[in-house]
Structure formats: C-alpha cells, structure tokens
Amino acid sequence: MNENILLIEDDEALAQLVQLLLERAGYSVRAANNGEAGLEIARAHLPDLVLLDILMPDMDGWHVYEALRRITDAPVLFLTALGDEHNITYGLGLGADDYIVKPFGYKELVTRVKASLSRVRRARGEQTIFQTGNLWVNLDTHEVKIDNRMVNLTPTEFQLLSALIQDSGRTVNHDTLLRRVWGPEYSNRRDYLKLYIWYLRQKIEEDPRRPVRIVSERGQGYRLLIEPQEAEG
Helix, strand or coil: CEEEEECCCCHHHHHHHHHHHHHHHCCCCEEECHHHHHHHHHHCCCEEEEECCCCCCCHHHHHHHHHHCCCCCCCEEEEEEECCCHHHHHHHHHCCCEECCCCCCCHHHHHHHHHHHHHHHCCCCCEEEEEEEEEECCCCCEEECEEEEEEEECCCHHHHHHHHHCCCCCCEEEEHHHHCCCCCCCCCCHHHHHHHHHHHHHHCCCCCCCCCCCCECCCEEEEEECCCCCCCC
C-alpha cells in the first residue's frame, strides 16, 4: 500500500496501539500528541490520510482540522470519544471524510481507513493493482485473475489474499493473519486459517497439494511468493 497516515492523538497508549495496528495493516504512520506537532508533520510530510482526535489540550481537533485544510486535501477521519449526534453532525459537516467513535474495534478502524483511501483513489481514477507472475489482483474492486481468467473468491478468501499481499514475499505469522482477517478475538484459531488457506489454494494454485504461490513456513506462518517457484518435495 505504502500510503502515509498522520495520527494526531494525545492519548499516548492509544496512539501507540493505533500506530501498531495500522503498520501491521501495511501503512506508514507518523504520530503527534498535539495539534501543533501534527500540523508541522503535515507540512513536512504531506499525508495521504489523517486520523484526528478532537479533545486535545491547547488546540482542539476542530481548529486543527481547519488548519489542515490549508495544508492538504487528504481525507480526515475524526477519532474521538465525542459520540453524540451534535458532534458527529458538526464534524461531518465540516467536510471530514469519516467520524469514528471511541472505543472502536481493530477491524472497524482498518476497514474505514481502507474505504477512505479507496474513495480517494477512485476519485482520482486510480486503482491499486497487485501482480506477480500470472496472478492479477485489483485491491479496490476485489477482482482476481489468473492468466486473464476471472477467479471468484468469497469475501473472507479475498481478505486473506489481501493480508498476504500486504507482506508479499515475506512470511506473515499465523496470529497476524488471524488478526487481519478475523480480528484479535480469533488470534488462537489456527484451524480457521488452515482451512481458508486450503480454500484459497484451491482457487489460485494449479495443484493445491503442491503450492507454488502460497507456501507454508513450518511453525511460523505463510508467505505469498513474489514469483511462483517450483514446489519443494
């Protein structure tokens, strides 16, 4: 993905957690614990998306948002405990792309970030394409092709393929894949992962029993090869 996200959040523990979750999802994240610091980062490193708290000392999120709009047109998602209808309406009325109320779930946060960035790419006429060998994947439209032949994946199978694509060429451990696809509450359900890896291999491998695209790293996890190779005996 390589999109750059700016996180402006004064709760240090929450900021560290959000940064970790987004980096695991494949994003580059810069964090600031107050509005002024966030604006300095935005000027120096134009972000692709901003996650912005509202209740911060010195300069609240409303004023930071107005200042950001003089720097960048990147989508802004308010990330706040202010969940009443008045504040939600006000925030969206300012032009924010989304409004996420604390506490929130990991999958919810990543899904909303992905959706906002996808909307921006579509507005620009851009699409996120991944290709290796004869495998072609449109990460925005969820289209998958092998040798220009359409492959129909279920939503969960596509999420699993996307999670492997985020770290293509590198081994992704079991727990990370489970969190990315099913959420942290499924971090110990390796049976789910093994089953859906098998389902996915049946659709994108020539011989699912001798995979050359999604390979197992014993005791570690799975790896999506950048270029298909001969399966080891």
